[in-house]
Amino acid sequence: MKEVSVLIGGKAGDGINSAGSMVAQLLNHLGYRIYLYFDYPSLIRGGHNFTVVRGSEQDIGSCRDTLDFILALNQETIARHRDRLNPEHAVIFNADLVKSDGQGVPVKSVLEAEHAPVIMGNSAIIGGFAKAASIEWETVEAVFRAHIPKGVDLNLKVARRAYDQLKPARKISRCDSPALPLLSGNEAIGLGLVRGGLEAYISYPMTPSSSLLHFLAEEQERLGITVVHPENEIAVILMALGFSCAGKRTAVGTSGGGFCLMTEGLSFAGMAELPVVLVVSQRTGPSTGLPTYTGQSDLRFILNAGQGEFPRLIVAPGNAEEALSWSAVAMDLAWKFQIPAFILADKTLSEGTYSVNDGETGVQGDGEFLPWDGAAPYRRYADSPSGVSPLAFPGTKGAVVKVNSYAHDEAGITTEEAPMVVKMTEKRLRKWEGLAAEMERYPALNVLGNTAASTALLCWGSTRCVCTEVATQLGLKVVQPVVLSPLPVDRLKTALRGVERLIAVEENATAQLVALIEREGIRADKKILRYDGRPFTVDELVRRVREAMA
Numbered sequence: 214m215k216e217v218s219v220l221i222g223g224k225a226g227d228g229i230n231s232a233g234s235m236v237a238q239l240l241n242h243l244g245y246r247i248y249l250y251f252d253y254p255s256l257i258r259g260g261h262n263f264t265v266v267r268g269s270e271q272d273i274g275s276c277r278d279t280l281d282f283i284l285a286l287n288q289e290t291i292a293r294h295r296d297r298l299n300p301e302h303a304v305i306f307n308a309d310l311v312k313s314d315g316q317g318v319p320v321k322s323v324l325e326a327e328h329a330p331v332i333m334g335n336s337a338i339i340g341g342f343a344k345a346a347s348i349e350w351e352t353v354e355a356v357f358r359a360h361i362p363k364g365v366d367l368n369l370k371v372a373r374r375a376y377d378q379l380k381p382a383r384k385i386s387r388c389d390s391p392a393l394p395l396l397s398g399n400e401a402i403g404l405g406l407v408r409g410g411l412e413a414y415i416s417y418p419m420t421p422s423s424s425l426l427h428f429l430a431e432e433q434e435r436l437g438i439t440v441v442h443p444e445n446e447i448a449v450i451l452m453a454l455g456f457s458c459a460g461k462r463t464a465v466g467t468s469g470g471g472f473c474l475m476t477e478g479l480s481f482a483g484m485a486e487l488p489v490v491l492v493v494s495q496r497t498g499p500s501t502g503l504p505t506y507t508g509q510s511d512l513r514f515i516l517n518a519g520q521g522e523f524p525r526l527i528v529a530p531g532n533a534e535e536a537l538s539w540s541a542v543a544m545d546l547a548w549k550f551q552i553p554a555f556i557l558a559d560k561t562l563s564e565g566t567y568s569v570n571d572g573e574t575g576v577q578g579d580g581e582f583l584p585w586d587g588a589a590p591y592r593r594y595a596d597s598p599s600g601v602s603p604l605a606f607p608g609t610k611g612a613v614v615k616v617n618s619y620a621h622d623e624a625g626i627t628t629e630e631a632p633m634v635v636k637m638t639e640k641r642l643r644k645w646e647g648l649a650a651e652m653e654r655y656p657a658l659n660v661l662g663n664t665a666a667s668t669a670l671l672c673w674g675s676t677r678c679v680c681t682e683v684a685t686q687l688g689l690k691v692v693q694p695v696v697l698s699p700l701p702v703d704r705l706k707t708a709l710r711g712v713e714r715l716i717a718v719e720e721n722a723t724a725q726l727v728a729l730i731e732r733e734g735i736r737a738d739k740k741i742l743r744y745d746g747r748p749f750t751v752d753e754l755v756r757r758v759r760e761a762m763a
Contacts, residue, residue: 214270218281219282223261232339234249238359240268241268241395241568246268248678251564252265254505255504255505275682276751279297280298282304283306288312291306302383318340334371338375339353345381345382346385357369398532398565399421399558403540406464409542413462414441417444422466422471447475453478454487454489458485485617488582490543490554496746507747508559524642526553526648527555527698528542528555529674531693532567533565534570539576539695552644583603584603585612591612594622594625600646601647645699657695659695662688662689666684668690668712669691669716670689672726676718677691687759692705700733705735714739717741718749720742724742
C-alpha cells in the first residue's frame, strides 16, 4: 500500500499549520487520502509546534510513529524528530537556521531575490519539498492557485526558485484516486449543523472547539446564520436557550471547563423542553489540564451533567464524514424530541484534517418537529403518549407561550402539586423510549474490520480510525457505538455475538465506555488506555493489542 508521512516543525508563529495544510493539498492532488495532526503547546509564541501529514491509498484518521520527510524550520525540529525517520527518507530545512543532513533551502536569499516578505518563507520550504518528492511543478502551481487567496504569483515565484535549487531525494508516487475535499472535524461539524437547519451558533472560545467558532463566524453571511461570541459560557447557554425559545435552531460550542459553567442552563433546557445542540470537544483534564491536547475523559460528565432527570442525545462521531452527517442528525433530533443533544468530539477529531467523500456520509434526519395545530388553548407542555408537545413560539397568533424552568403544568404554569409533578416528570422521560426507537433508523453502532473475528476492539469517537486500521492489519473486528445516549444495547450485544475476547481502547484513565457497557451486563476482557494527551498511533496500538492478545 502506498503511503507517506511528512512532519513540518518549528515554533509558534512560523505558520506550521498553514504549511501542513499546503502539504496535505499536494498529497491530496496526488490521489492520497489524508489525515493531518497538529501538535502545539498552549503558547502564543515560541514552544515547539509540528504538524504530521499522512497520506495513504486507504481512508485514514491516525498517524504512524515513523516519518518519510521532515521539513525543519528550526533546529529543535531535527533534534526532536530525527529518530523517527524511516531508512529511506528526506530532510528539507531552512539553511539559514538549521544544520542537518539532507537539503537546505536558503530561504533568506530566495526571498531577497524575489523581493518577497518574510511571511512567504514557507513557500520556499514547500517548493523545496515538492522537488525532493519529485512532485511535478504543474501540481504545485495548481495547489498554490487553489489555496492561497492573496499574493499567489509572488508565492509561486518564491516556491519555484527553491524548487529549482533542490534535487529529487525520495519520490512520492501518484495514487489512482481523485482529490477529495479536505475538512477539519470542526468544519465538518459546522457544515453538518447547517445541513440540520442551524440558524444561530453561540460560543465563547475554548480550545479545541474554538476553530468551529472562527469557521462559522467567517462564513456566516454565506451560510445565512447568526454567530454570537458572548462574554462567558453562562451567557452562551442562556442566549442559546433564548434563541431556541424563539424558534431558532441553535448550537453552542465549548470544551469541558466551559461546559461546567453551562450545566445549570442544561438543566433549564431539560425542564423547559428547549431543543439545543451542544458541541463539546474534549481535551485533557481535570481543570485547565492540557488545553491543546486530546482526551476522552468527559463521557461520564456529559452522560450525567445537570441536576434532575431528563433525556439527552449524545453522539460521538469517529471521523469528519461521521461528524458531517451526525451533526445534522443531532440538530434534527433535538427539535423532534425537544431535548438537548450533544456532539461529543475531541482535539484529535476537531483539529484534525480528513479527506471527506461527501457522497458516502449517508446519515440524514428528516427535519421534522411537532407543530401546534392552532387549536386553543395552546398548552406548551401538553401531555402526549410520546412525551413530545406541539411547538409554538412567542408571537404565534392565538398562542400564549409560557416557557418555565420551575415544575409546571401543561400550560407552563408553576406548580408544586405532587400529582402534576409526577405526570410531567413521566411525560418528559417518555421521550427516552421514542428516542431509542428512532435510533433504529440510524447506524447508531458500526461493526468494522473482520466482522467474523473472535477478537474485537471496542472504541468510540476518534479512536475509531486507529482501531480500524489496526484491526485490518491484525484481522480483528471493531465495534464502535456512535450513539452513546441512548446506548444501542441490543445492537451492541448482537455485534458481540461470537466474540471471545473484547479489548476496549480508550483515551482516558478509567475506561469510561467500559463502565457504561458494564451497566448492561457487558464486560471487556482487556483495556488499552492512553491518557497523556496524545492520540494512539497505529504502530503503538498494534504493539499494545498484540500484548493484550498474548
